[in-house]
Structure formats: C-alpha cells, structure tokens
Amino acid sequence: MVEATGIDVHDLTKRFGDKIAVDHLTFSVTPGRVTGFLGPNGAGKSTTMRLILGLDRPQSGTATIGGRAYAQISKPLETVGALLEARSVHTGRSARNHLLYLAQTQGLPARRVDEVLDLVGLRAVARKRAGGFSLGMSQRLGIAVAMLGDPRVLLLDEPANGLDPEGIRWIRTLMQGLASEGRTVLVSSHLMSEMALTADHLIVIGRGKLIADSSTQEFIQRSSEHSVLVRTPDGDRLSELIAGAGGTVKPEEARNGSEPPADEGVASLVVTGLQAPRIGELAASSSVVLYELTPQQASLEEAFMELTADSVEYGRQETP
Amino acid sequence: MTLGLLRSEWTKIRSVQSTVWSIAAFVIVAIGFSSLVAVVINNTWNSPGNHPNHVKLLTDPTAVLFGPGLGLGQFAICVLGVIVISSEYSTGAIRASLLAVPHRIPMLAAKATVWGLLDLVVSAITVFVVFFITTTILHSHVPISLSGPGVARAVVGGILYLTVLGLFALAVGGLIRHTAGAIFTVLAVVLLLPILIGLIPGTIANHVHGYLPTVAGELVTQTSQQSGDVLSGWQGFGVFCAWTAVLLAACGWLLVKRDA
Numbered sequence: 296m297v298e299a300t301g302i303d304v305h306d307l308t309k310r311f312g313d314k315i316a317v318d319h320l321t322f323s324v325t326p327g328r329v330t331g332f333l334g335p336n337g338a339g340k341s342t343t344m345r346l347i348l349g350l351d352r353p354q355s356g357t358a359t360i361g362g363r364a365y366a367q368i369s370k371p372l373e374t375v376g377a378l379l380e381a382r383s384v385h386t387g388r389s390a391r392n393h394l395l396y397l398a399q400t401q402g403l404p405a406r407r408v409d410e411v412l413d414l415v416g417l418r419a420v421a422r423k424r425a426g427g428f429s430l431g432m433s434q435r436l437g438i439a440v441a442m443l444g445d446p447r448v449l450l451l452d453e454p455a456n457g458l459d460p461e462g463i464r465w466i467r468t469l470m471q472g473l474a475s476e477g478r479t480v481l482v483s484s485h486l487m488s489e490m491a492l493t494a495d496h497l498i499v500i501g502r503g504k505l506i507a508d509s510s511t512q513e514f515i516q517r518s519s520e521h522s523v524l525v526r527t528p529d530g531d532r533l534s535e536l537i538a539g540a541g542g543t544v545k546p547e548e549a550r551n552g553s554e555p556p557a558d559e560g561v562a563s564l565v566v567t568g569l570q571a572p573r574i575g576e577l578a579a580s581s582s583v584v585l586y587e588l589t590p591q592q593a594s595l596e597e598a599f600m601e602l603t604a605d606s607v608e609y610g611r612q613e614t615p
Numbered sequence: 616m617t618l619g620l621l622r623s624e625w626t627k628i629r630s631v632q633s634t635v636w637s638i639a640a641f642v643i644v645a646i647g648f649s650s651l652v653a654v655v656i657n658n659t660w661n662s663p664g665n666h667p668n669h670v671k672l673l674t675d676p677t678a679v680l681f682g683p684g685l686g687l688g689q690f691a692i693c694v695l696g697v698i699v700i701s702s703e704y705s706t707g708a709i710r711a712s713l714l715a716v717p718h719r720i721p722m723l724a725a726k727a728t729v730w731g732l733l734d735l736v737v738s739a740i741t742v743f744v745v746f747f748i749t750t751t752i753l754h755s756h757v758p759i760s761l762s763g764p765g766v767a768r769a770v771v772g773g774i775l776y777l778t779v780l781g782l783f784a785l786a787v788g789g790l791i792r793h794t795a796g797a798i799f800t801v802l803a804v805v806l807l808l809p810i811l812i813g814l815i816p817g818t819i820a821n822h823v824h825g826y827l828p829t830v831a832g833e834l835v836t837q838t839s840q841q842s843g844d845v846l847s848g849w850q851g852f853g854v855f856c857a858w859t860a861v862l863l864a865a866c867g868w869l870l871v872k873r874d875a
Binding site: 345348349350351352365366368371372375377379382383384385386387388389392393395396397399400401402440 | 617619620622623624626627630631632633702703706707708709710711712713714715716717718722872874875
C-alpha cells in the first residue's frame with residue numbers, strides 16, 4: 296500500500312510573453328482514482344503539468360504535491376513519476392543507460408532499471424539507441440522512466456500517443472491498476488473517448504481556465520443537453536401542449552448526415568426542458584398518438600466539444 | 616552534490632558516441648600534429664638558414680612542442696565541452712535530468728566535476744605523451760627535460776589549461792543551450808577574438824588582448840615570459856579561471872532561473 300499523496304494547484308498563472316497559457320487555475324487531484332486532464336490542443340495541459348513538475352516557473356500561484364513544491368521533494372522520482380509530451384531522451388543513448396543515469400541520481404539500484412524495462416516490454420531493445428525508437432517505443436520508455444522510482448503520484452501527458460490499440464489497452468489497465476493501489480494518477484488527453492473508458496474523474500480546461508471538475512459520469516450528464524426525440528402524426532397539437540408546459544420544441548435536424556425520416560404527416564420534434572415521462576403524460580392527457588419517445592444523450596465527445604467550443608464564454612463551473 | 620549524481624553524470628558522458636569521437640579526435644590530432652612538426656624540424660635541422668623554430672626551441676621549447684598539436688586539438692575539447700550540456704537541451708534529455716534533480720545546481724556541479732576530471736585525465740595523458748614523443752624526436756639537437764627551467768610548469772600548465780578550457784566551453788554551452796551557436800561562440804572567443812583585437816594598435820588594445828580568456832590562459836603553457844605578455848603565466852591562468860568561474864556562475868544562475 297502506498298501513502299496517499301494528492302496534487303494541489305492553486306491560482307496558478309503562467310504567461311509566455313503576452314500570451315496567457317495558464318490562467319488562475321485551481322484544482323485538486325485526489326489519490327485512488329484516475330483523473331483525466333482534458334482540453335483541446337493549446338488549452339494549457341502540458342504547461343500546467345510542467346508547472347506542477349517545477350520545469351517551468353509560474354508568474355503566480357502554487358502547485359504542490361503532498362503539500363510540497365516539486366523542488367522541495369528529496370529524491371523526487373520516488374514520489375512523482377512523469378511522462379512528458381515531448382521527447383526527453385538523448386537520441387544517441389540507449390534506453391538502459393537513460394534509465395540508469397536517472398536511477399543513479401536517486402540512488403536506486405541498477406536492478407530497478409531492468410524491472411521497469413520488463414514492465415514496459417523494452418528489455419529486448421534496452422541496449423539500442425533511443426533515437427531509433429518508434430513513437431510507441433518512446434512512449435513505453437517514457438512510462439518506464441515514470442515508473443522508475445515506484446512513485447505514489449503519476450503525471451502522464453498524452454500517454455496513449457503513438458501506441459497501437461493493444462498498447463492503449465495496456466496503458467489503460469496499468470493506470471487503473473496504479474490508481475486502485477491508492478496512487479494519484481493525472482493523465483492528460485485530448486481524446487474524449489479514451490478518457491471515458493479510463494478516467495474516473497475529469498478536470499477540463501480551455502484557454503488556461505478551468506471549465507469543469509467533476510466525475511466522468513456527472514460531466515457527461517451535466518454538460519450534454521438533455522433532449523427528447525418525439526415522433527407524432529399530430530405535431531402542431533403536441534407542440535402547443537409542450538410549449539404550454541414550459542418546454543421548447545424544435546424540428547429534428549439532420550444529424551450526422553443521416554435521417555430524418557421522411558414519413559408523410561409524421562413530425563419529428565426535439566424537445567428540451569421537459570423529461571420524456573412528462574411529454575408522454577401530456578400526450579396521453581390530450582390523446583395525441585406518439586410513434587417514438589426517445590431521451591437523447593450526447594456522447595462524451597459531443598459534451599466536450601460543446602463545453603470547450605468557447606471556453607471563455609462558458610467560464611468556470613464548480614461541482615456542487 | 617552526491618556520489619549518485621557524480622555516477623549519473625559519468626553514465627551520461629560515457630554512454631554517448633560524441634564523447635568517444637571528440638576525445639579520439641583530440642588525442643589523435645594533438646599527438647599526431649605535434650609529432651609531425653617535431654619530425655619536420657628534426658629533418659630540416661641542418662638545412663641552410665636560421666630556422667625560427669630553432670631559436671624558439673631554445674627560449675620557449677614547449678611552445679614548439681605543444682603549439683601545433685594542442686593548439687589544434689583544443690578545438691575538440693571545446694566542442695565536447697559544449698556538447699556535454701547542449702545535447703541535453705537539443706534532445707530534450709534536460710527535462711528528464713531536471714525532474715530527477717529539481718534543484719538543478721547540483722546537476723550542473725556534478726556535470727562540471729565529472730567532465731572536468733575526464734578532461735584532466737585525458738589531457739594529462741595526452742600532454743605527457745606529446746612531450747615524451749616530441750622531446751625524443753628532437754633529443755639529438757635540443758635536449759629538453761622536465762627539469763629544464765620552466766618546463767615542468769609549462770607541462771602542468773598545458774594540462775590545466777585544457778581542463779579549464781573544457782569547463783569554459785561547458786559554461787558557454789549551458790548559457791547558449793544551442794549546440795551550433797555555442798560551438799561558434801567558443802571558437803570565436805578562442806580563435807577569432809584574439810586575432811581581431813590583436814589587429815588594433817595601442818597599449819589599451821594590447822591589455823584587452825592580454826586579458827582575453829584563452830590568451831591569458833595559454834601563458835601558463837610557456838616555459839618563459841615572452842616580450843609583449845601583459846601577465847605572468849600563473850596570473851594569466853588566474854584570469855582564465857576567473858572568466859570560467861564567472862561564466863559557470865552565470866550558467867548556474869540562468870539554469871535555475873529559466874524554464875527548462
């Protein structure tokens with residue numbers, strides 16, 4: 296069992312020239328679950344991670360791990376493991392020597408190097424120059440570096456980058472396993488679908504600002520516009536009833552290039568502001584026939600697009 | 616700076632090809648070129664005319680023995696000194712390094728120590744080999760031994776000069792962080808600047824010239840004070856060390872200050 300250590304980011308701000316990369320960002324990452332760090336490209340995910348890791352200096356605010364700034368942690372690789380987005384290996388050095396020199400800075404035995412090489416499946420190419428590695432192999436080496444000190448906290452920037460489907464499943468299982476052991480896992484991605492499968496909790500940022508901080512489930516529910524698809528031969532009558540009850544009716548638009556059904560005399564309506572049971576009751580009370588009554592839910596991908604479409608306009612949302 | 620950090624920097628420096636090639640280039644050029652010049656002097660010793668090398672061999676023998684080989688070979692030391700740190704930036708390995716040593720200064724200290732010691736050992740072996748080969752070749756004409764006036768100091772001075780030169784290049788590499796830019800800068804300071812300032816007439820320019828890092832540093836490799844030298848051998852070496860210390864301090868300050 297590993298000691299619980301969280302990540303706390305408080306009012307963090309980083310500017311590059313006049314461009315603001317991270318804008319008064321505040322969030323916490325708790326141990327024992329995989330926290331997805333989401334945002335479109337350029338949202339400030341990598342910069343935030345670099346600030347947490349002490350590679351970049353913030354203009355203001357703090358980022359701490361277990362209450363301490365990264366630089367205050369003695370033997371940091373034994374507390375925090377990080378996979379950075381950009382390559383951070385000398386191309387002329389072998390994978391083994393890269394891991395070995397990092398292990399030596401922490402006083403870790405060379406045996407540990409072989410252990411992590413086995414863990415990521417790079418034993419066979421350990422003595423080959425890292426410059427010749429494919430993107431997938433480089434990612435595995437990066438994960439080996441992150442795991443070197445058997446850390447309690449892991450920050451992984453786009454770990455699935457360049458991995459094949461089997462590799463993606465491997466990293467997902469690895470992250471979930473590490474979280475279940477009580478470790479803190481913060482993993483950034485711009486792939487919603489991958490996060491839906493991996494993360495228990497989501498922190499979403501856009502243009503350096505916090506957009507959402509909630510469980511994955513809540514995020515999908517809250518951010519997707521709940522609507523109900525209704526098909527009826529008596530569209531005008533039903534529209535009146537729904538409007539009277541406070542709902543909004545729109546004709547169904549062509550979605551993803553398919554449909555809408557062109558049945559003569561059947562109206563396809565998208566209702567917002569009313570739940571499906573209420574619509575059914577309204578229809579029944581006035582003897583309106585319904586052919587279809589389907590609650591619609593946006594996918595995580597749609598929810599994300601919707602939320603980050605204009606991150607400034609959406610501003611900040613707090614989990615109640 | 617711990618033993619672990621020193622071992623780590625040793626692993627870094629020994630595990631890349633550029634180290635092997637640069638050191639090989641230094642050793643081969645230094646020994647080869649100095650030996651070649653000694654052979655040519657030996658073969659033309661009895662040719663007519665008062666060869667300038669003859670006079671020089673009597674007044675400042677190490678300049679003739681070391682000058683060609685070490686003068687050319689030193690550029691390999693400059694290149695390796697730069698690469699030792701700049702390659703970390705060009706490949707991104709610096710991020711991995713600084714995540715492991717977030718205080719940063721201990722990493723720079725360990726790197727300078729390991730590279731300085733490697734440079735010292737390689738230079739000591741090379742300088743002694745050059746001295747032994749060239750004096751053996753010229754022995755029948757000019758007997759030069761370590762017990763001669765100023766010779767031992769010049770030999771030790773040559774070793775120390777090459778060691779500090781490596782650290783000077785390291786500091787420039789860490790300040791500029793870009794391999795090509797840093798190598799150009801070091802070569803400009805070692806090669807071009809002394810020539811350009813030497814072209815300016817007057818005593819002020821002469822003093823500025825005398826205090827240039829490598830102009831001052833090279834004085835310690837001479838057996839005797841030459842006319843026009845602004846500083847004595849050890850003074851010059853002190854000036855060279857001061858330049859290097861200032862640049863290393865600036866390198867450390869910026870390493871901590873700048874985003875990695």
